[in-house]
Amino acid sequence: MDSNTNIPPVAKEYNGKDRNAFLFGWNPQAEIWNGRLAMIGFLAYLLWDLAGYSVLRDVLHLMTY
Template identity: 40%
Template sequence: SEHIETLEEIDIEYREIATEAGITNFRRVPALDTTPAFIEALAHLVQHALEGPEVNLAHVAALPTTVKLYPQDKWAWGWNNSSEVWNGRLAMVGFSAFLLELISGRGPLHAIGLL
């Protein structure tokens, strides 16, 4: 069905089911985020947004042009973002070689004829 049930309707429906099942102490957990401070903060955010300039969805969802999805700095010696990326890549190559040997019974050196 395409309708929204209120919490009271759900309470009534499930209380009847609980009563039929022999449950005498039926309670519903309070809904999340219904504290007055939270509702007041939401109202303040909405009021603040309404007072500001109109912003369309395309503008909000647009990423800045300077977003770096991974470290693109030049390689440098020592522990830094670049070395972490390369250590991760080498670890993936080593793990792939391990899986190849585990599955085939022959290691990568056997596969290329060195052993």
């Protein structure tokens, strides 16, 4: 790593605001939180499906009758 560069090792801020801060409205932080919550929801559905409760399987089963 070159010690002569002025690039910080970690980008902590975007437009002067913390990237992990929960800010209400349309901003880059909202997209980060949207992605995080989507990942949590997807994982929750996968665990729910592994437990034997599947909305998709139930809907497809009902469509076959």
